[in-house]
Structures are given as structure tokens and as C-alpha cells.
Amino acid sequence: MASVAVLGAGSWGTALSIVLADNQHDVRLWTHRKEQADEINTNNKNERYLKDATIPSSITAYTDLTEAVKDVTAVVLVVPTKAIREVCQQLKEALSNKVTLIHATKGIDPDSLKRVSEMIDEELPDKLYEDVVVLSGPSHAEEVGLRQPTTVTVSSATMSEAEKAQDLFINEHFRVYTNPDVIGVELGGALKNIIALGAGISDGLGYGDNAKSALITRGLAEIARLGSSMGAKPLTFAGLTGVGDLIVTCTSPHSRNYRAGHMLGKGQPLEEVLEHMGMVVEGVRTTNAAYQLSKQQQVEMPITAGIEEILFNHAHPKDVVDQLMTRGRRHEMEDLSNIL
Ligand SMILES: NC(=O)C1=CN([C@@H]2O[C@H](COP(=O)(O)OP(=O)(O)OC[C@H]3O[C@@H](n4cnc5c(N)ncnc54)[C@H](OP(=O)(O)O)[C@@H]3O)[C@@H](O)[C@H]2O)C=CC1
Numbered sequence: 001m002a003s004v005a006v007l008g009a010g011s012w013g014t015a016l017s018i019v020l021a022d023n024q025h026d027v028r029l030w031t032h033r034k035e036q037a038d039e040i041n042t043n044n045k046n047e048r049y050l051k052d053a054t055i056p057s058s059i060t061a062y063t064d065l066t067e068a069v070k071d072v073t074a075v076v077l078v079v080p081t082k083a084i085r086e087v088c089q090q091l092k093e094a095l096s097n098k099v100t101l102i103h104a105t106k107g108i109d110p111d112s113l114k115r116v117s118e119m120i121d122e123e124l125p126d127k128l129y130e131d132v133v134v135l136s137g138p139s140h141a142e143e144v145g146l147r148q149p150t151t152v153t154v155s156s157a158t159m160s161e162a163e164k165a166q167d168l169f170i171n172e173h174f175r176v177y178t179n180p181d182v183i184g185v186e187l188g189g190a191l192k193n194i195i196a197l198g199a200g201i202s203d204g205l206g207y208g209d210n211a212k213s214a215l216i217t218r219g220l221a222e223i224a225r226l227g228s229s230m231g232a233k234p235l236t237f238a239g240l241t242g243v244g245d246l247i248v249t250c251t252s253p254h255s256r257n258y259r260a261g262h263m264l265g266k267g268q269p270l271e272e273v274l275e276h277m278g279m280v281v282e283g284v285r286t287t288n289a290a291y292q293l294s295k296q297q298q299v300e301m302p303i304t305a306g307i308e309e310i311l312f313n314h315a316h317p318k319d320v321v322d323q324l325m326t327r328g329r330r331h332e333m334e335d336l337s338n339i340l
């Protein structure tokens with residue numbers, strides 16, 4: 001049994017805490033909201049973020065970060081990308097011993113264009129952990145919280161750290177693979193959110209399965225192009241954290257990115273959509289980050305560019321689809337043949 005602090009009591013932090021508690025670990029779930037900690041500790045519920053799950057009574061919620069991380073062997077960071085630097089700065093003050101550091105956040109920071117593990121490395125001193133472990137894959141919190149079969153991947157530059165994370169999480173409902181390609185695992189999980197927005201937009205416009213399938217496969221092509229240019233191994237995008245996560249997010253009403261896209265496709269403005277969601281829609285900021293990266297890396301990402309136009313320049317979704325459909329002719333494997 002290990003002591004594990006999970007930082008972030010949203011949908012995913014709560015679901016991952018349930019997995020860890022099922023594995024008999026001592027789980028401390030940190031939230032910055034006192035009323036939420038009280039609800040978890042008193043009613044074993046997190047109504048706002050994971051309403052259908054009953055939280056095992058062995059999980060204790062904390063609002064004091066120093067108390068939450070005292071003597072733990074592992075820390076799981078699972079706040080939205082936007083909050084990663086701020087929470088790391090607090091963690092730096094609160095943590096006194098070396099831990100296995102895992103993050104399960106899926107995004108790219110549009111200000112620094114950094115992946116989440118890169119931001120963690122910038123914010124936390126080396127002495128607090130060996131190498132960050134990324135946990136990613138097709139895993140809706142709503143299903144994990146109900147112990148439905150789920151597979152994910154853990155990745156770290158130090159394989160023994162990834163294996164420690166695998167040991168912590170693996171059980172009969174939650175199967176955990178390892179993969180040494182940190183860049184590919186992290187980028188697949190972040191970039192699929194852009195395509196999930198696109199899939200939702202397409203459905204919201206009333207287009208059918210053909211359009212969605214095109215978005216998933218052509219989206220995968222542009223994810224692989226950008227990812228490879230940034231040092232990822234192309235084969236990773238054919239795995240759980242690439243095509244696996246694309247399928248689950250582009251086809252499921254659990255996905256916040258898909259649902260937000262659906263509302264955009266129906267014509268609702270972005271601000272209204274985000275207010276309605278009340279949970280993080282990572283694809284919005286990551287679209288802008290990926291758009292900037294595509295320019296920096298000189299990689300063609302037409303779907304991402306179209307979604308950038310819809311999100312930030314008031315383009316009409318139907319016009320963007322028309323533009324995508326009437327682009328110049330291409331060979332399907334153009335640009336991919338030299339990375340495969
Ligand atoms: N939900 C899912 O199925 C999955 C999510 N993920 C990823 O996990 C990450 C977190 O997502 P998820 O849990 O779903 O998001 P939610 O929107 O459900 O919850 C986010 C949580 O983070 C808290 N938070 C935000 N900012 C801070 C901060 N500065 N300090 C402390 N807590 C903060 C929020 O608190 P508050 O209530 O105050 O806003 C809230 O409790 C995302 O990157 C997402 O892509 C990955 C796989 C599956």
C-alpha cells in the first residue's frame with residue numbers, strides 16, 4: 001500500500017482517486033474548495049464533477065496542500081493545463097520528500113507552447129522527483145468512476161518511474177500499459193481534443209458519420225505530422241493515446257470537447273458554450289497552442305487552422321467545412337510517407 005496525493009478534485013482527479021482507493025492505497029484528494037472537501041468527506045459524493053460515482057470512504061479530501069502531500073510516495077497532478085504552473089508553485093512549497101510524480105492532464109500551454117511535463121519540469125526542482133510520468137489514453141472519468149473496463153498508457157523518460165505508476169493504478173478494471181515515448185503520449189492526448197471539438201461541430205451542423213470519420217482520420221494525420229516534427233514516434237499515434245483517445249473523444253457524449261463543439265456547430269457563441277459546460281474544455285486553448293506550433297514547425301494542419309478560425313475569429317463552421325472540402329488536391333499519404 002502506498003500513500004498517494006491526487007491534486008485536483010474535478011472529474012478525472014476523482015475517478016483516478018477511486019482507482020487508487022480500489023487498489024488499497026491511502027488516497028488524499030486535494031481540492032481548493034472547502035465545500036467540495038466537506039461533500040467528499042461527509043457524503044462520499046462529488047455531485048458537480050462526477051455525480052454517478054460513490055467515492056470510497058477510504059479517500060480523504062484535503063484543502064491544505066502541505067497536509068495532503070505529507071509523507072506521500074506519489075503525487076498525481078490532474079488540474080487543467082491552465083492551472084499546472086500555479087499548482088506546481090504551491091507544490092514546491094508544500095512537498096519536502098522525493099515522490100513519483102504523475103500527471104494526467106491533456107493540453108498544451110498557448111503562452112509558452114510547452115507540454116504539461118515540460119511546464120512541470122520548469123516549475124519544480126529536480127530533487128522532488130526523478131522524471132515526470134504521463135498518464136493518458138481513452139478514459140472518460142464517468143466510466144472509470146463506475147469501474148467499466150478502461151485502458152491507459154503511462155510514459156516516462158525513466159521506465160522504472162512509469163512502472164511504479166503502472167503498479168499504483170493497474171487493476172482488473174483499469175489496465176495500464178507503458179510506452180517510453182513521452183512526447184508522443186503527451187501530444188496525442190492533448191491534440192485529440194481539437195479534433196473532438198471538430199467532430200462535435202460537424203455533428204452540430206447536422207453532418208453525418210462520413211464527415212466525422214474523415215475528421216478522425218485526417219485529424220490523426222495532422223496530429224502525426226505535428227507530433228513527428230516535435231520528436232514523437234509516429235507509431236505512438238496508432239496506439240491508445242493516439243487513435244484510441246481520438247475515437248473515445250470524437251464519438252462520445254461524455255466528452256466535454258465533443259459537447260462544446262456540438263453547441264458551436266449549432267451556432268452558440270464560444271463564451272456561452274464555455275459557461276454552459278462548467279468544466280474544462282481543454283481543446284479551446286490547445287487549438288491555439290497547436291495553431292502556433294504548426295506555424296513554428298511549418299507543418300500543415302488545416303483542421304486545426306479551421307477550428308482556430310471558428311473559436312477565435314468568428315468564422316462560421318459551415319464556411320470552414322466548405323473550405324476544408326475544396327482545398328487543393330492531395331495524395332492521402334503526402335507528408336506522412338516520410339515519417340512512417
Ligand atoms: N474528465 C475526464 O474524463 C478526463 C480528463 N482528463 C484531463 O484531466 C485534466 C483535468 O480535467 P477534469 O478533472 O476533467 O476537469 P474538471 O473541469 O472536471 O475539473 C477541474 C478541477 O480542477 C480544479 N482546479 C482548477 N484550477 C485549479 C487551481 N488553480 N488550483 C486547484 N484546483 C484547480 C477545479 O476546481 P474549481 O471547481 O474551483 O474550478 C476542478 O476541481 C484535463 O486536462 C483533462 O483533459 C484526462 C482524461 C479523462
Ligand SMILES: O=C(CO)COP(=O)(O)O
Pocket residue numbers: 106137138139140141193196245248249254255256257258280281282
Ligand atoms: O480525455 C478524455 C477521455 O480520454 C476526456 O475528454 P474530454 O475532456 O473531452 O471530456
